[in-house]
Amino acid sequence: GAVVSQHPSRVICKSGTSVKIECRSLDFQATTMFWYRQFPKQSLMLMATSNEGSKATYEQGVEKDKFLINHASLTLSTLTVTSAHPEDSSFYICSATDSLSNQPQHFGDGTRLSIL
Amino acid sequence: DAKTTQPPSMDCAEGRAANLPCNHSTISGNEYVYWYRQIHSQGPQYIIHGLKNNETNEMASLIITEDRKSSTLILPHATLRDTAVYYCIVRLSGGSNYKLTFGKGTLLTVNP
Numbered sequence: 001g002a003v004v005s006q007h008p009s010r011v012i013c014k015s016g017t018s019v020k021i022e023c024r025s026l027d028f029q030a031t032t033m034f035w036y037r038q039f040p041k042q043s044l045m046l047m048a049t050s051n052e053g054s055k056a057t058y059e060q061g062v063e064k065d066k067f068l069i070n071h072a073s074l075t076l077s078t079l080t081v082t083s084a085h086p087e088d089s090s091f092y093i094c095s096a097t098d099s100l101s102n103q104p105q106h107f108g109d110g111t112r113l114s115i116l
Numbered sequence: 117d118a119k120t121t122q123p124p125s126m127d128c129a130e131g132r133a134a135n136l137p138c139n140h141s142t143i144s145g146n147e148y149v150y151w152y153r154q155i156h157s158q159g160p161q162y163i164i165h166g167l168k169n170n171e172t173n174e175m176a177s178l179i180i181t182e183d184r185k186s187s188t189l190i191l192p193h194a195t196l197r198d199t200a201v202y203y204c205i206v207r208l209s210g211g212s213n214y215k216l217t218f219g220k221g222t223l224l225t226v227n228p
Binding site for chain 2: 004006034036043044045046049091093094095104105106107108109110112
């Protein structure tokens with residue numbers, strides 16, 4: 001089945017640091033990628049949708065200048081949490097899909113971000 | 117997208133069938149029913165989806181009522197590794213770049 005790889009799986013860093021998370025589709029072309037955030041004991045919340053070669057579309061309440069998304073190729077999207085603070089600590093998950101083949105979204109294994 | 121209602125938790129004995137219900141009474145004609153599951157500290161895993169016909173794959177079966185207002189995900193022989201939160205999501209058809217809206221899902225616990 002379709003494989004989505006997310007890296008790193010865990011990050012611990014100091015407040016004020018910027019952190020980059022990568023999401024790769026390993027065996028298909030991801031025309032669209034999604035970024036979600038999940039706080040403990042809560043469900044996944046969509047942060048933004050990115051189409052290859054276009055600017056990301058952010059959900060209401062998500063700061064686009066804080067959560068920078070790049071989707072420059074059909075196999076890679078990155079999420080950069082800029083100047084991270086403890087309240088940004090969360091589980092970040094990406095998903096990818098090839099809209100041309102109408103396949104379902106496939107998810108990465110998530111990145112647990114801890115800001116000290 | 118239509119809202120879904122699922123029981124917060126269910127238990128199942130190992131080796132027995134697990135039947136997870138989902139209510140989506142406001143579903144519209146072009147909305148599909150998707151099922152994902154999330155094992156603790158992992159990303160969600162796609163299970164199955166359908167429009168109006170029953171569907172089966174190597175993981176599960178999806179039974180959709182004739183009026184499409186509810187569905188049931190069936191895991192025919194549950195194992196301990198099937199313990200997870202199961203999400204039933206209704207989503208527009210067409211391009212698969214439509215976003216998924218996750219509810220609280222059902223925590224299925226498979227007991228030995």
